[in-house]
Amino acid sequence: MAEEIIIVQGNGTLEGEVAVSGAKNSALKLMAASLLGQGETVIHNVPRISDIDIMGEVLACLGARVERSGHTLAVDTAQVARCETPYELVSKMRASIAVLGPLIGRFGQARVAMPGGCQIGARKIDMHLVGLEALGVHFDVDHGFLEATTPKGLHGANVTLEFPSVGATENLLMAAVVAEGRTLVENAAREPEIEDLARMLSAMGARVQGAGTSTIEVEGVPLSSLHPCEHTTVGDRIEAGTFLAGGALMGGPVTARGIDPAFLRMALMKLEAMGCNVDAGDDWVTVGRTRPLDPIDIQTLPHPGFPTDLQAQFMLLAARAEGNSVITENVFENRFMFAAELGRMGADITIEGHHALVRGVPRLQGAPVSATDLRAGAAIVLAGISAEGETRVHHIEHIDRGYEDYVGKLVALGADVRRAPADALPSR
Numbered sequence: 001m002a003e004e005i006i007i008v009q010g011n012g013t014l015e016g017e018v019a020v021s022g023a024k025n026s027a028l029k030l031m032a033a034s035l036l037g038q039g040e041t042v043i044h045n046v047p048r049i050s051d052i053d054i055m056g057e058v059l060a061c062l063g064a065r066v067e068r069s070g071h072t073l074a075v076d077t078a079q080v081a082r083c084e085t086p087y088e089l090v091s092k093m094r095a096s097i098a099v100l101g102p103l104i105g106r107f108g109q110a111r112v113a114m115p116g117g118c119q120i121g122a123r124k125i126d127m128h129l130v131g132l133e134a135l136g137v138h139f140d141v142d143h144g145f146l147e148a149t150t151p152k153g154l155h156g157a158n159v160t161l162e163f164p165s166v167g168a169t170e171n172l173l174m175a176a177v178v179a180e181g182r183t184l185v186e187n188a189a190r191e192p193e194i195e196d197l198a199r200m201l202s203a204m205g206a207r208v209q210g211a212g213t214s215t216i217e218v219e220g221v222p223l224s225s226l227h228p229c230e231h232t233t234v235g236d237r238i239e240a241g242t243f244l245a246g247g248a249l250m251g252g253p254v255t256a257r258g259i260d261p262a263f264l265r266m267a268l269m270k271l272e273a274m275g276c277n278v279d280a281g282d283d284w285v286t287v288g289r290t291r292p293l294d295p296i297d298i299q300t301l302p303h304p305g306f307p308t309d310l311q312a313q314f315m316l317l318a319a320r321a322e323g324n325s326v327i328t329e330n331v332f333e334n335r336f337m338f339a340a341e342l343g344r345m346g347a348d349i350t351i352e353g354h355h356a357l358v359r360g361v362p363r364l365q366g367a368p369v370s371a372t373d374l375r376a377g378a379a380i381v382l383a384g385i386s387a388e389g390e391t392r393v394h395h396i397e398h399i400d401r402g403y404e405d406y407v408g409k410l411v412a413l414g415a416d417v418r419r420a421p422a423d424a425l426p427s428r
């Protein structure tokens, strides 16, 4: 199939209400956790994105039956008998490593292809392994595969993470719930998606306290006492933040519905500091702007710090602000590629190690650009809406990994955006 691109006409509009999909970075782990309940788990509010499809393939490869009906997934793991994931799938989506903990919990062993790095960094898993070893897991590396065994079974332990890694916290949780005895995870990740996973594990019969804080306590229960459940995925705070950044960029107002505003506290504080009007209710947030954007300094940090997944979107806002901003990326070692793409549209950004100095410019020009990762891709489309002239975004497969119907949602907000073959003629 010819490459598909997104064509954006500039000087656009973004105004109105958008329904936020379920959180990609929760749903993927909820699907993995279903391996611990040996029957049919039903997960609602699952976004229709390619990463979910790949996780479905991983589970099917293990012997599960995964059926989608709208935004609901039924994952029946009763017949799962294999505990090996193929390189082909893991290399397509590193988040497949989320099956490591539940496979060890269910089978006492696992053979999982080592995930590679990606555009934004090496994406190591050393903290996953150190934490699981504390629970009694032994790892060997065999030709690119992790061979996990539990010679003396899984037992509780006190684990302090070197860094509040989201993935490591999740893998530890999904093994600790069936480990013999009590596990304490210190310096745990506090992302809302961790709380969502803990809620589902508890609904399956696990005993988890403290999710969402830096200290999580787990009382292990027998695997046989865990059962399938029905669970609704929390709203995607990064998708919501992306559309709200669009409202800040274009003036809006844009309302993101289906999201807990508490998930976005730091991002909303930064939008207010940049001069935006922010309003919120129980499950919605509205962002608009009637005055020029002020510059801002941002440090990306683990939750509740500023989310690295909104860094590109806010770099775009800083690129259009009246003054100089500094953005520091503390979570990933290579997450400034977006700056080069935005520079091709006229942004004035200087990278110094983990710091980006962004000098605001009065306008951006449409140009042929590429999505360098999922979030940068979403942000470069927003840049095209604010630019003068036409922007053609290549490598949009990155966007399709994590945004359900991104083009459709932007069109519903008034943007002139469409998917087209890469060789489509200029629009006018």
Ligand code: EPZ
Pocket: 024, 025, 026, 028, 095, 121, 122, 123, 124, 125, 126, 127, 128, 129, 163, 164, 165, 166, 167, 168, 189, 308, 309, 331, 332, 333, 374, 375, 402
């Ligand atoms: C999750 O990745 C998200 N992905 C990422 O979202 C998100 O950016 C990240 O958390 C931080 O919030 C999913 O949930 C599928 P980490 P994860 O373990 O779990 C280093 C998106 O756009 N590290 O908290 O991989 C790691 O290299 C994606 O939706 C180790 O060194 O994040 C990174 O620099 C992008 N050793 C940092 O820690 C380890 O064992 C944060 O990683 C684990 C992590």
